[in-house]
Amino acid sequence: MSSKIEPVSPPLHASWTKAALLTAGVIAYQVLVYCMIVDQPDGGIGAGLMVAPLLVVVACVLARSVRGRLMLALLALAAGVGFLLWRTLGASPALLYPVPFLTVYLFLLWLFGRTLKAQRKPLITLLAAHVHGELPADIARYTRQVTWAWCIFFAAMALTSILLFALEPLPVWSVFNNLLNLPLVVAMYLGEYAWRLRRFPEFPHASIATVFRAFRNFDFNRPAAGR
Numbered sequence: 335m336s337s338k339i340e341p342v343s344p345p346l347h348a349s350w351t352k353a354a355l356l357t358a359g360v361i362a363y364q365v366l367v368y369c370m371i372v373d374q375p376d377g378g379i380g381a382g383l384m385v386a387p388l389l390v391v392v393a394c395v396l397a398r399s400v401r402g403r404l405m406l407a408l409l410a411l412a413a414g415v416g417f418l419l420w421r422t423l424g425a426s427p428a429l430l431y432p433v434p435f436l437t438v439y440l441f442l443l444w445l446f447g448r449t450l451k452a453q454r455k456p457l458i459t460l461l462a463a464h465v466h467g468e469l470p471a472d473i474a475r476y477t478r479q480v481t482w483a484w485c486i487f488f489a490a491m492a493l494t495s496i497l498l499f500a501l502e503p504l505p506v507w508s509v510f511n512n513l514l515n516l517p518l519v520v521a522m523y524l525g526e527y528a529w530r531l532r533r534f535p536e537f538p539h540a541s542i543a544t545v546f547r548a549f550r551n552f553d554f555n556r557p558a559a560g561r
Contacts, residue, residue, distance in 0.1 A: 364516065381428070385433070387434075432496065442484075445457065446458075446488070459481070476530070
């Protein structure tokens, strides 16, 4: 007598469990950074925690090629020497706090904004076409407007971060950047999604999970010529 073991499909809730765990981890990390900044503003731990994710992303991107690994080594050397000089001069680590956030905000502003040039397809248009295929003219115009909206959002985030750091106490700045930045991004997306459902009720809208997968798998280096 023989038996056959059928492959077991993962439970349907597995992806939601992973998403929930990831969300909980991100929230815990953000709260930890906030606490370290407020409790020990000059200790350097808060600055290190904020810079760490950015360094990991940069390292993963540059480590894919020989030239990238060489650049990564040079950047690491320059960063090490710069940090030692910084500490030797007695500068407060708190001055480094805005750098990671401004780097992310301005990079995203550049990523979206560069596709709004003439003879290029906006980034949201490319993502929508990646999910739906050929887009109707009114949807294509709307996706261009949404790309503009995200550019304005990231510019506003960067400007608000700079103004709060310059004019308000450090805990106020940290609340905005460490506790409110991701909720604001989520609120921006959900608000646009709700407006899109209302404005184009007949269009077959993709689910949020589908949009997330498309964004994750999208090739941001693909040509964007044409309108």
